[in-house]
Amino acid sequence: MTRKIDVKCPYCGRKVTVEHDGLYADAHIATCDFMDGGCDRMFVADVKVSMTATARKIEGEAEKVAEG
Numbered sequence: 001m002t003r004k005i006d007v008k009c010p011y012c013g014r015k016v017t018v019e020h021d022g023l024y025a026d027a028h029i030a031t032c033d034f035m036d037g038g039c040d041r042m043f044v045a046d047v048k049v050s051m052t053a054t055a056r057k058i059e060g061e062a063e064k065v066a067e068g
């Protein structure tokens with residue numbers, strides 16, 4: 001799955017969008033696009049991937065009596 005993520009150019013601070021594919025962290029070479037008003041410099045975008053989980057109750061589970 002390819003996702004787009006915004007990163008700030010370390011030279012001029014402009015927002016640059018990079019595409020990242022997969023679930024693992026990776027580094028991409030990005031160019032601050034001159035045609036888009038950027039500074040035309042290349043930089044490394046280190047993309048990190050994180051995952052979170054939240055818990056929610058299932059109906060009937062709270063009423064269950066533990067055996068043992």
Ligand SMILES: [Zn+2]
Pocket residue numbers: 009010011012013014032038039040041
């Ligand atoms: Zn720039």
